Amino acid sequence: MLKAAFEELELDYCKSCKDFNDRFDVLVKSAHDFILTNEFNEVAEIILAIYKSSRVLKAHLSEKMEDKYRDTFVLLLNHLNSFSEKAEPILDKVRLNDNDVKTLNEYINILRSAKETSTLQDRFLTYEEMLKNGPGTLSDNFKNLNQIYNDFIEKIVKYFDQINIRIKELFEKNGDYALEQIEKLVSDMDTIRKIPEIEAKTSGTYYRTVENVRGYMQHLQKDAEQLLADMDKKSGSTNYSHFARSSSRLKNAEWINRVSPGAYETLMRCIREDLIGNAQKLEEQLQRLDFHLRHP
Numbered sequence: 001m002l003k004a005a006f007e008e009l010e011l012d013y014c015k016s017c018k019d020f021n022d023r024f025d026v027l028v029k030s031a032h033d034f035i036l037t038n039e040f041n042e043v044a045e046i047i048l049a050i051y052k053s054s055r056v057l058k059a060h061l062s063e064k065m066e067d068k069y070r071d072t073f074v075l076l077l078n079h080l081n082s083f084s085e086k087a088e089p090i091l092d093k094v095r096l097n098d099n100d101v102k103t104l105n106e107y108i109n110i111l112r113s114a115k116e117t118s119t120l121q122d123r124f125l126t127y128e129e130m131l132k133n134g135p136g137t138l139s140d141n142f143k144n145l146n147q148i149y150n151d152f153i154e155k156i157v158k159y160f161d162q163i164n165i166r167i168k169e170l171f172e173k174n175g176d177y178a179l180e181q182i183e184k185l186v187s188d189m190d191t192i193r194k195i196p197e198i199e200a201k202t203s204g205t206y207y208r209t210v211e212n213v214r215g216y217m218q219h220l221q222k223d224a225e226q227l228l229a230d231m232d233k234k235s236g237s238t239n240y241s242h243f244a245r246s247s248s249r250l251k252n253a254e255w256i257n258r259v260s261p262g263a264y265e266t267l268m269r270c271i272r273e274d275l276i277g278n279a280q281k282l283e284e285q286l287q288r289l290d291f292h293l294r295h296p
Contacts, residue, residue, distance in 0.1 A: 044119035083107040091159045111149045
């Protein structure tokens with residue numbers, strides 16, 4: 001009779017274990033679903049429940065309960081790191097379009113949401129502590145939420161810096177003739193800087209680049225002014241072709257107003273004033289000429 005009672009208890013115990021195991025699996029499955037839909041408050045809540053449950057159930061079921069907790073966390077880590085992997089083919093492009101930037105911004109928003117979920121930050125601390133105190137050592141590949149977010153931002157900043165390098169190379173290679181090509185690259189910078197985090201991170205580089213472009217334009221201005229001064233000193237016929245080419249290059253730099261309002265008008269006004277002054281001097285010289293025919 002006692003044996004029968006124990007057998008009945010054992011059956012109840014096994015039934016309860018199976019019931020808890022099934023409920024635990026449902027809990028794990030729900031965590032997976034919330035991870036894939038980026039619902040991080042729910043993810044944090046369920047991971048905490050999985051963590052607490054696994055510590056109790058492993059004594060009754062198996063050590064695999066804690067493995068399921070680890071597997072859930074690995075899924076979360078892989079999901080968050082996947083955005084960096086998805087961004088790579090986008091950042092391999094020479095130029096980004098608005099859709100590319102929109103996609104990158106969406107990824108940043110997801111990672112920021114995870115980073116700013118305080119309860120999820122707590123889950124990461126617990127998981128990291130468990131890895132440190134468990135068998136083996138903490139993997140070098142493990143990144144917390146802040147690191148995942150910051151590394152993603154740095155990828156885009158690095159892309160931005162590469163544009164800046166290309167601008168410098170264009171100026172070194174083509175000098176003043178590079179202004180038209182540089183317009184496209186500065187436009188690319190503007191497109192990327194629509195992402196708030198990138199705008200803040202790249203302000204220094206961006207405005208130094210704009211100042212460099214203005215510096216090259218001022219160099220063109222001085223060249224044009226020098227050509228006018230040289231023409232003023234020459235006697236005889238005047239060749240305006242060099243001045244025309246210099247002015248044409250400046251005309252192609254009108255886009256600088258978009259990033260430095262008023263810069264183009266200021267520069268062209270100076271040249272226009274010099275040109276008007278040169279024309280007035282020429283007019284005065286012509287007025288002093290004696291066109292009367294003289295007979296011997």
